[in-house]
Amino acid sequence: MSVVLDAVGARRSYSRVTAAVPTHEDLLPLVAAAARVADHGALRPWRLIELRGDARRRLGGALVAASGLAGADALRLAEKPLRAELLIAVVASRRDNAKVADWEQDAAAAGVGHALSLLLADAGWGVMWRTGPLTRTRQVHDLHRLTESEELLGWLYVGGVPEDAKPGVRQAIDPAEFLSVL
Template sequence: MSAVLDALGGRRSHSKVTAATPTHEDLLPLVAVAARVADHGALRPWRLIELRGDARRRLGDALVAASGATGTDATSLAGKPLRAELLIAIVASRRESDKVAAWEQDAAAAGVGHMLSLLLADAGWGVMWRTGPLARTAPVRDVHRLADSEELLGWLYVGGVPEGAKTGVRQVIDPAEFLGVLSALPPA
């Protein structure tokens, strides 16, 4: 098996990470490679936003405002962005195009997010992509300063891999169940 298949086959989400994080400068070459995903029209219909320090608290406040939660529910919700020292917001930043539909631009943005998560994992960082029902609410949009043409796809929570963390464990699939051949499909 190639090194790429080994790296991808061992990927797993890390719901808990340590306080260690890559620097902004560490992220730049990874973002440059992640930008190589399929992107019809080379529109680059995406952007990434680093949230560190107080920006995570402001996101927590926006989550609380969006939910209307109070008391312990609000405290719990406000703490969610504090689970990692670095969050990277993945934003679909749609461009005007007669040739490339909005869904295709969103797919390119999601591809960048996924590719970045793979690159971070391969570099030894713990990563988990998180979303939720509040990701597209007005307070959350406002804290990220999204334009009307943008949608938040979620956040990569990034940090160090805790000592003793499990290695990649996923249920093995039968790829033949998911890979069909058109000539073998019954007629429509």
């Protein structure tokens, strides 16, 4: 088996991570590698935003403002971005292009997010891609300083793998059910 096949096959999401996180400098070569995903027209229609420290608290506030929740429910929602010390926002940053449709550009941005999650996992970090109904609200859009041509695809929650983490369980598939011949 190839190293890549083994790494992808071993990938799992970590809903709980430790406070250890990669530095900005640690992320740079991973982002450079993730940028190699298929990208029709080489538009690079994506960008990534690191959220650390107080930025995570501000995100919690934006989520609460967008939700309209109050009291204990609002407090629980505000704490969600604090589940990891590092969040990486994955943004589809569409370019005006007559040859490359928006959906293709969104696919390239999602590819970068997924590739980065694989690269982080391969580097030993725990990662989970999180979204939710508030991801594309105005308050969250504004907090990330997105332009009108940008859409937030979610956040990679990144941290150390807990010592007591159990192996990920994913039901095996019959690949023949998902791969057909025309």
